[in-house]
Structures are given as structure tokens and as C-alpha cells.
Amino acid sequence: MKDSHVRPSRDKGLSPDQTLHAILQDFAPARNAAMQLLVYHMESQGKVTGHVSPQDLLAARDALRRASDAAGTLVTSRLEPLRISLQPDLAALQVRVAKSLAELLRTVEHLSCSEEDGVRGFRPGNNMYQLCCEDVAQGVAAFSDGISAAFLEMTEKGKAEALSKTSTIAMEIGKIGRVINMVATNASIEAARAGDAGKGFTVIADEVKVLSSRVSSLSVSLTDRLNVN
DSSP, X not given: OOOOEEOOOOOSSOOHHHHHHHHHXXXXXXXXXXXXXXXXXXXXXXXXXXXOOHHHHHHHHHHHHHHHHHHHHIIIIIIGGGTEEOOHHHHHHHHHHHHHHHHHHHHHTTXXXXXXXXXXXXXXXXXXXXXXXXXXXXXXXXHHHHHHHHHHHHHHHHHHHHHHHHHHHHHXXXXXXXXXXXXXXXXXXXXXXXXXXXXXXXXXXXXHHHHHHHHHXXXXXXXXXXXXX
């Protein structure tokens, strides 16, 4: 999969890591919900003896609602604030998953459960196995993996750019330190030539040398930290 195109974010809301966590939380419960519905469907046909309770069905319906809503607003609510656009293959997968979630949700949208009437309003489609297992459960898993990889690449790219900028700053600090040291050395020479008249300037030159040493130490320390990272 190609890198997702990412522009620098000025959003003051969620960070990229927090956004990814929120996206995964939005979608993850839909996988279990889809499998719960598939098992219940097979139970209703007498193909298996299951353990899906009415409460499980209602929880599955609610999870599908949340995931379907999240899929429909993913771009505007999660990605656009961070100025992230998905590559075409991942964007296409997101659209397919959103459609599958909406289709599965329609089978339980009007679901109700009571002790008197049992489960009512379950309207399974023609191929529930494909819809639940392949389209939703596997589709959500694939999209979760894809979006996680995209965010990881974005984070690593951001770290690399930050390291590059910091390395450049460290080099400039080193240059400044060398220039300061050269100026201080020249000042010391001129002060020595001036004799007693240059004693006051010698003190200043010594202080400048101390400053140069500190700047150079900062440059070396910063460079060492970059090399460790």
C-alpha cells in the first residue's frame, strides 16, 4: 500500500495517536457484532445450537450503529481535522466497509426483544455469511490494519522530518560556537598586544571563550542525542 498523503496539522483537537485510537474503537466492536448476528441467524435456522441472547443482539445492533455512523463521518470528523487524505486503495476499502456496515445494520435496525414476543424485527439478507463474515468482520479488520499502517507511516515520517530539522539546528549551533571561539581568540591576541590597556578586554575575551565552550558542548550533546535516536 502506498503512503497516505499527509499535510502538517494545525488542529488543536486530537493528536494523530489519539485519532487512530478513536477510529479503532469506533470500528472494532462491529467485528464481534457481525459474528454474533451470523451465529444467531444460524441458530434461527436450526443449523447450530448457540448462545446468543436477546441482550447480545441488542448490543450488536448498537455496535453496528456506532460503527456505521463512524464510517460515514470518518473523513469529516476524524481525518480532515488532521488534514489527512487516504490513498485511493484504502479510501475505496473504507467506502466498501461503510456500505457493508449499513447493509448489515438494516437487518437489525428495527430489532426488538421482549419476554412475551421474543426477538422481533430481525430481517436477514440472502447471504448472511458473506455479509457478516467476509464483508463486515474481515473488511473491518483489513481497514483497521490499513489505517493503522497509514498512521504509523505518517508518524515515522514526522519523526524523520523533525530529526532532520534538529540535526540542521545542531550543525548551525556548532558553527556559531566555532565563530565565537575564533573571535575570542583574536580578541585575546589583540588584548595581549595592547598590554595594560587591554587587560579589561582580556576579561571579556575570556568570558566569550567560556560562552563558546558552552555553545560547542550544547551542539555536541544535541548531536549525540540525535545519533542515539
